[in-house]
Each structure stands twice: as structure tokens, then as C-alpha cells.
Amino acid sequence: MLLPNLTTTTTTTHYSGGGAKKAKSVPQRFLSATFADLPAPDWHWEKMPSAPVPRLDGYAIQINNLFYVFAGYGSLDYVHSHVDIFNFSSNTWVERVDMPKDMAHSHLGVATDGRFIYVVSGQYGPQCRGPIARVFVLDTKTKKWNSLPPLPSPRYAPATQLWRGRLHVMGGSKENRHTPGLDHWSLAVKDGEALEKQWRTEIPIPRGGPHRACIVVNDRLLVIGGQEGDFMAKPGSPIFKCSRRLEVVYDDVYMLDDEMKWKVLPPMPKPNSHIECAWVIVNNSIIITGGTTEKHPITKRMMLVGEVFQFNLDSMTWSVIGKLPYRVKTTLAGFWDGWLYFTSGQRDRGPDNPQPRKVIADMWRTKLSLQ
Template sequence: MVGGRFAAVGKHPPSRRYLLVLSCIALLGVALVADFLWASSTTAAASPYFSVEKAIGLLPPAPRKSGKPKKGDAEAVKLSAQKGELNATFADLPAPQLEWEEMAEAPVPRLDGSAVQIKNLFYVFAGYGTIDYVHSHVDIYNFADNTWGGRFDMPKEMAHSHLGVANDGRYIYVISGQYGPQCRGPTSRSFVLDTETKKWNDLPPLPVPRYAPATQLWRGRLHVMGGSKEDRHEPATEHWSLAVKDGKALENEWRPEIPIPRGGPHRASIVVNDKLLTIGGQEGDFMAKPGSPIFKCSRRNEVVYDNVYMLDDELKWKELPPLPKPDSHIEFAWILVNNSIVIAGGTTEKHPVTKKMVLIGELFRFNLDTLEWSVIGKMPFRIKTTLVGFWDGWLYFTSGQRDRGPHDPAPRKVIGSTWRTKLHW
């Protein structure tokens, strides 16, 4: 019957030569696909750094509701990149070029670490080494002689990342934070370090655990504000304070204070001119995948904001002029100099087409005399959760997660490099 069907339409059965050609084409296609997969896997394995974006499922970008980016948007992005029109595409702001000098490398790379400067010493705490490994020690950088040293351990019960940290010039208060790697939840445990003796003591635990809360000493009390709740994603607006002196708590329990107007983690908190300020931050963050035995991170929606709030003498929150653009992951990325706040790097809103995280490479200055923001320079590269200090006219930064290159602001390498630039204005 098959032969009759071919005869009816005037054709002949396929020849052996035709079948042989088809087989060769199919085998060639299989070989090309296998070669591509092998090259991709070896390239990824060769990198000595880890990418949080890739490790926790940020790459490839989540599909839009329509299934794919609009054709016009994708073509516009591609054309802009070819022409070098990157500022508009990736929301980089015009900024002066600065001269940067690379300093001594930190002992380990860190993401979501914490830092405190006391005179010429920079105490750098904890953080991720990889998505599956967290540091549990402190390294010290000496601005005066450009050396790292004096490593010592943290308490075993202390959180390993996303800490709330403040200091009084000798004692460093470490509040709550995330315990363990991947996307484990926060702890309520809190501690204080005597930097002269290197001894740790307990503080009263927070009423409930918090993830990356804004923390500062103000008027003799330790203030802890916002952050994320135990699920790591839901914004918290609670605000507590605890009376402390010389590294000791003067009370057994934290006192409720006026809630912060907008909750969430990864914001800067600063005390200046006897005012308490919070800057930037975000609502939402990665969560642990339900049922994952290792609390594997899974993507959730995030909203980055530009709000600046100040707690005044009337103990009421007032809103100040916003940042030049939304900025998050800046809790230790600021300094105070010449009655100004300088903020280095961070993250802003996700790319409108790729939906990838976009890192920031500008230096923002907030003039406290005029209450005006300006962009005062560019960093060597875009970077988030960097740790910033200031010594002898130089701005320093170390650690964090940098971009993929000048033309791609998505996160890639976790670094331990240290840089500095002279500030002029």
C-alpha cells in the first residue's frame, strides 16, 4: 500500500543516498550541541569566583508574562550596546572620572560582610565566601600602613552575614543577622566586641530575629530599625532601642520605638549632627526554596527605593530629598566627611529588559548644609555590599560583588580587592 501511495502521486521511495545524507546532518547537529554544552560547563567551572546571581537562580532572567521580551525592546538594547550608549540603557549617571589606586588584597573575598572603622583600623566581619560557605571571623585592615592582619574568630552563635553593626569608638555592637549560608533565616542573638581586649560578650536578644536591620548608636541607645522578617523577604518596620554604655546593656529588654516609615533591608543608617538618618534600601529579598534541606535561595520580587528619612528632636520621621536614583546594599558603603555623606556603589532597579540586577558604580554625595545630592565620581567598577572607610583624605573600599564588565552591570565576581581615591570638592 505504501508503494501504491507513492505511485499515485508520481514519486519514488527515498534512495539510500538520500537517507545517508539525512543521517549525516543529524549526527553533525548532535555533535555541535554537545560541543556547546561542554564549552559552557568548562568555562563556568574554570572561574575561581562564585556568582550569587547564578548560584541562587537569577540567571537566566525570569520570563515576562508575555513569555519573551518585546522584540523592539531587545533590538533597542542590542543597538544601544553596539553604539556604546550604555548610560541610558543601564541607568549609569554622568560622573567625573577619579584616579583609583589598588591597595593590599583582603585575606578573603566577601559578600554581605560588615565593617566598622575605629581610627586607622578597619574591622571587617563575616560575609559569604561562596553561596555555600560563610566566614566566621574578623579581619583587620590598617589604613596607615596598608596591611591586613589580626584575624580572630567570632562567637559560634553569632550570625554570619546581613548583620546590624554600630560602634562607640571602642565597643562594636553586632545585632541579629543571617545564620549560615544560602538563604537561611535570621537569628535574634546579639553580641558586643571590646576591640582592645578582643573579647566578646552577650547582649539581650532582639524581641524577634531580623535580617539586615539598620543599626546605629544614638543618644546613648542602640537603635535597630526595619530589615526583613524571619522569612527573609517580608519587610519589617519595627524599631527598637536598648540603653548601652561601655559595652554593656543597661536594660534587660529592648524598648519599642516609633516604626520606620518604610521597612526592608540593605539600607544605610547614619548618625550626624545629632540626627538619625536612614538612606535607600529595598523591600523584599531572596527566600529559601520551600522544602529545601539546604535552604537553597529562590528568587522573589524586590523593590529598590531612594527614600531618605530622618528622626528629629520630636522623635518623628521626616523625609529628606531622595537619592539621585534608588540604591540598596549600601549598609556599610558610606562615610562622613566635610559635613557630607558619601555613598559608594550599591544596586538599583533591575534592568527593564533582561530583569537582571543592576549594580551601581557612582559615588553619591549628600551635602548636609544644603540638603542636596550630587554625583562626585565613578568607581573602578560597579559594585554592591562594598565596605567603605576614610583616612587621611582618602576614600577606601574593599570586598563586595562587582559587575561583569563596563558593558554589563549584572553581578559576577565576589572580590577581596581594596582600592582608594583622593576626595576633592
């Protein structure tokens, strides 16, 4: 969520809040790794053509050399209603596709079978408006949209993936935008069509909430990171103005396999959220770029993540393998011909201030070599 302007430092003993207020002295304290940047190698990043628009809480799907970037906030008062397409082979933005008028604009769930992109639920409109239950499908060959049966209940940012012929949707936030949902539903689909008229109830996820990575790899379904709670609409606000609520970011990793029971895997190196499309799979590893971690213990402000994480699926171990050009959340990540790309999101206020500020359209890439 976009935050009002505020100037702080990460580890010093002063902060200022709200322009004219005087700085207050606070006791100096050591910040654990949860609240500080983790040690990581510096990487060389190359600037690529920026996306046609800046976007926060946008979503993305890669199909071969094409990168489909969906919707998102342009600002807290404006949301996008189209898809931008980037060609990794030519390193150019090549096409724009308009979305259906009644499709959500942020906090989506997305998945693909390699041709059809499924777009599930999400928030309709700017600020902190309500979620919808609608489900849409984009045929990437014809650029035509279709609709599927709606979810049993609307959800914000549910974990979404295609697994074993079924579209799985789980977690997210409930209709008030704050309460975590534990529900897990699935729908049989094929070639962009539903094979059933209604969603099937599956085993609930152990911990609910939005803004998680959801990945299918080696015929296993993984759900990584996320948070409980989110901004809510201010009561009585005609524009559904966002107001802050308590959020708890976590490092949890859960997995479903043949037993169809949730298993707990090793946690991330730090709590991390806003990573729905911040991941790629390379050499049997999951690579995650950026995100948000727990609030600063003194200022209580959101802190962005600037590290790149690797989860090795052979050893089931996490490591911190590099740094982004800056801390940034809701990155949209892709991988092509040895290059790791990311675009969009909301970046930090500077090297010494990890709070979110500018919504960006930047795209970067770095040559990725995993050990």
C-alpha cells in the same frame, strides 16, 4: 545575593539567558537614569592590598585608623566566621579575630561607640537560611566578645546605629527573609554592656526593608536607600537554596531628630540598596559608594551601581561626584588621611554588563577632594 551566570547587555536589543538558549530580539528602548549609569567624573583609583578573603554581604566598622571587616559570604555555599582588621596607617591587613560560634554570618546590623562594636541579629549560615535574634559586642581593645539581650524578633539586615546612648535597630526583613519589617527597637547601652534587660519599642520606620545605610551625624539619625523584599529559601530545600522574589529598590531618605518623628529628606539620585557599610562622613557630607538599583526593565536582572554619591548636610542636596573602578555592591568603605577606601563586595561582569558576577577581596583607594 549571588546570581547564576547570565550574559546580557545594558542597552542593546538582544540578550541571552541560560547558555544553550538562542538570543531573542527585543524592542530597542531608551533606559531612564534609574537603569543606566549616571554621568560622573572618572577618578584615579589606586589598588591596595586585597582583603584576606573575598566577601559578599560583609560588614565593616572604622575606629580611628583601624578597619574591622566582619563575616559575609565567600560564596553562596560558604560563609565566613571571623573579622579581618586593616590598618590605614600602614596600609596592611594586620589581624584576624574569630567570631562566636552562634553569631550570624551575614545581613548583620553593626554600630560602634569608638571602642565596642555592637553586632545585631542577621542570617546564620549560607544560602538563604533563617535569621537569629542574638546580639554580640566586640571589645576592640581586648578582642573579647560579650552578649546582650536578644532582639524581640529576628531580623535580616536591620538598620542599626548608636544614638543618644541607645542602640537603635529598625526595619530589615522578617523571618521569611522577604517581608519588610517596620519595627523599631532600642536598648540603653554603655561600655559594651546593656543597661536594660529588654528592648524598648520606638516609633516605627515609615518604610521597612533591608540593605540600607544608617548614619548618625550632627545628632540626627538618617536611614538611606534600601529595598523591600529579598531572596527566600526554596520551599522544602534541605540546604535552604535561594530562590528569586520580587524586590523593589528605593531612593528614600528618612531622619529622626529632637521631635522623634520621621522626616522625609531629598531622595538619592537613583534608587540604591546594599549600601549598609558603603558610606563615610567627610566635611559634613555623606559619601556613598556603589550598591544596586532597580532591576533591568527587559532582562529583569539585578543591576549594580558604579557611582559615588555625596549628600551635603549643609544644603541637604545630593550629587554624583565620581565613578568606582567598576560597579559593585556591598562595598565596605572607610576614610583616612584624605583617602577614600573601599573593599570587598560583588562586582559587575564588565564595563558593558552591570549584572553581578564575581565576589571580590579587592581594596582600592582614591584621594578625595570635596567642593
